[in-house]
Amino acid sequence: MNSFNAFMEKHIVPFATKLNEQRHVAAIRDAFMYTFPITMAASIVILINNLIFSKQGFIAQILFLPKFFPHLEEAQKLLTSVTNGTMNIMSIFIAYLVARNLAKYFHADDMLVGMTGIAVFMILYSPSIMKGGVTYLPTTYMGAQGLFVAMICGGLVGEFLPKLTRIKKLQIKMPDMVPPAVARSFNGLIPIVIVIMLASVLNYFIQMVSPQGINDVIYNTIQTPLTHIGVNIYGVIIIAIVQNLLWLVGIHGPNTLNALRSIIFTEADLSNQTFINAHGTVWGVPHRVTWGVLNDVFANMGGSGMTLGLIIAIFLVSRRKDYRTIAKMALVPGLFNINEPLMFGLPIVLNPIMAVPFVLTPVVNILIGYMVTVVFNWMPTPAIGMSWTTPGPLMPFLGTGGNLIGLVMGVVCLAVSVMMYFPFVLAANRMAAPADEDSKKDKKAEIEKDAKKETTGTEVAGA
Numbered sequence: 001m002n003s004f005n006a007f008m009e010k011h012i013v014p015f016a017t018k019l020n021e022q023r024h025v026a027a028i029r030d031a032f033m034y035t036f037p038i039t040m041a042a043s044i045v046i047l048i049n050n051l052i053f054s055k056q057g058f059i060a061q062i063l064f065l066p067k068f069f070p071h072l073e074e075a076q077k078l079l080t081s082v083t084n085g086t087m088n089i090m091s092i093f094i095a096y097l098v099a100r101n102l103a104k105y106f107h108a109d110d111m112l113v114g115m116t117g118i119a120v121f122m123i124l125y126s127p128s129i130m131k132g133g134v135t136y137l138p139t140t141y142m143g144a145q146g147l148f149v150a151m152i153c154g155g156l157v158g159e160f161l162p163k164l165t166r167i168k169k170l171q172i173k174m175p176d177m178v179p180p181a182v183a184r185s186f187n188g189l190i191p192i193v194i195v196i197m198l199a200s201v202l203n204y205f206i207q208m209v210s211p212q213g214i215n216d217v218i219y220n221t222i223q224t225p226l227t228h229i230g231v232n233i234y235g236v237i238i239i240a241i242v243q244n245l246l247w248l249v250g251i252h253g254p255n256t257l258n259a260l261r262s263i264i265f266t267e268a269d270l271s272n273q274t275f276i277n278a279h280g281t282v283w284g285v286p287h288r289v290t291w292g293v294l295n296d297v298f299a300n301m302g303g304s305g306m307t308l309g310l311i312i313a314i315f316l317v318s319r320r321k322d323y324r325t326i327a328k329m330a331l332v333p334g335l336f337n338i339n340e341p342l343m344f345g346l347p348i349v350l351n352p353i354m355a356v357p358f359v360l361t362p363v364v365n366i367l368i369g370y371m372v373t374v375v376f377n378w379m380p381t382p383a384i385g386m387s388w389t390t391p392g393p394l395m396p397f398l399g400t401g402g403n404l405i406g407l408v409m410g411v412v413c414l415a416v417s418v419m420m421y422f423p424f425v426l427a428a429n430r431m432a433a434p435a436d437e438d439s440k441k442d443k444k445a446e447i448e449k450d451a452k453k454e455t456t457g458t459e460v461a462g463a
Contacts, residue, residue, distance in 0.1 A: 031097035032344040042086035091146035095121035102158025141215040164191035272383040298369030299362035301392025303339030309417025
């Protein structure tokens, strides 16, 4: 462990520090952090809606709420629209914030640059659909599936528009009596015209290749190479790795690969359910290796990346106040497998320190689940369908219909994830240490400076 920590400190931490200081990475990272209150609020609402108002919800089943309230799921309609104003338009937020953050770096007009970032994102967006005399704009890529394009648009606008606004020949000078806000708008008018025209021309050529636009190109490029993965341990592991790698660059991996997973695994899962209904047992189900019985049960505690283990590791060994604060806020959603607060608040997105355990921890736990259910046959396959918000450590227990070994394995998988996150949380401590030392030195210098001023003042008064 000491040699591993030494390797991390010598090679990974310096690289991560430099990467975090790179302006584009910093702009994207800070953009996700700015959206944290929105994602946190949405997570809480989703948590309430799925745990209490769903017939399959964990709390609803424990308290037998469907028996007392036959129309319980009707109450979900009260809160379902929350996601439309939060997570479902996340890409618009990111396009604005990335462009604005870069504009601040260049000391440019951040408001105008941010709004132009949204404009470019929507210019490159999937074309509208005319139906029955009404024009509809697809919302598919306004949420998590459009984040990658949103980051690109925000980054390009934030990089080049501030430089164009500094070219004096492109500036429109207004008389002094014109209000500052109006003068500022005209000052950036020509550069904005240039940027949105270039975006429109680019979109024209992209649609010649892909009529549905750049979002569709990226989505299909990611999905197509994976279409032939079958129902086997290798397929589950590959999808788990790709899904979490997508998360690391800001693309919602589970949502992006949801269609692909459905094609591959739905038939097998339904076949298992039919067997359970017919035989009244999970022993002997026909498909013992599917996404649901390996990843969702053994490797999704706290959400993608087994991040419940990260939360516990932070509580145990982290000395960083920011990490501990985020972990406290993310604990309750994390217990029910909602980890957006960690993904965007810590953040894990574009965090090179947390990238390795975030990708590898689920793989290790998938292999543990495979060994105990298929190789050694110590416990039945946890094939009973459960709500995705069921607390992670209970999934193997409930998925097997109450097998005690399943309960033990749930705790074991969680413990393994904590141990895997330990060294990287410690590395994050070391990464923050130089900044803390600099802060202490600055405070000490300020105190000494103030003390010197007071001493000088006293001498003058005495004289």
